[in-house]
Amino acid sequence: MPLSHPSLLAINQTERRVTTDRDQGGGTILTALLSLALISLVSVWLSGPVSLIINRQRATSTADATSLALMWWGQAVATQLAKMNSAELVDLAIEKFSDGTTVTVTVAVAGVAADSMASDRPHP
Numbered sequence: 001m002p003l004s005h006p007s008l009l010a011i012n013q014t015e016r017r018v019t020t021d022r023d024q025g026g027g028t029i030l031t032a033l034l035s036l037a038l039i040s041l042v043s044v045w046l047s048g049p050v051s052l053i054i055n056r057q058r059a060t061s062t063a064d065a066t067s068l069a070l071m072w073w074g075q076a077v078a079t080q081l082a083k084m085n086s087a088e089l090v091d092l093a094i095e096k097f098s099d100g101t102t103v104t105v106t107v108a109v110a111g112v113a114a115d116s117m118a119s120d121r122p123h124p
Contacts, residue, residue: 052112059109062087063116067105070094071118082107097121 062085070078070092082089082105090113091106100121106113 051110055110055112056114058085059087059107059112059114060116061085062109063105063107063114066107067103067116067118070103070105071101071120078105085109 062082065085066078066082066087066089069081075092078092079089087107087109089105090108091104093104095102095104100119102117102119102121104115104117106115108114
């Protein structure tokens with residue numbers, strides 16, 4: 001039989017098609033693995049700035065709540081509130097005036113500090 005016989009051409013084309021399908025499957029798996037690796041690297045790269053933003057917000061919220069607690073209920077409650085929010089009460093100041101009181105606190109959450117002030121004095 002000559003090499004150009006129709007049955008031999010059909011077999012050769014079928015074998016090529018099967019080989020081509022296998023190559024495409026391997027490329028898909030490689031693409032998926034590379035995509036997963038890229039997504040993982042981007043996630044790790046973004047986790048640093050994102051955690052800094054979260055800690056800054058936690059510190060700000062804790063400082064606000066702590067200054068109000070100091071204003072209304074005193075130092076013991078303010079200190080307890082800071083600890084409940086995983087914060088360290090770094091500094092506090094209480095200023096008493098004839099027309100009211102002003103308190104200022106500084107708290108630190110995971111190395112990020114924030115200040116807040118509360119007052120019961122009337123605004124001018």
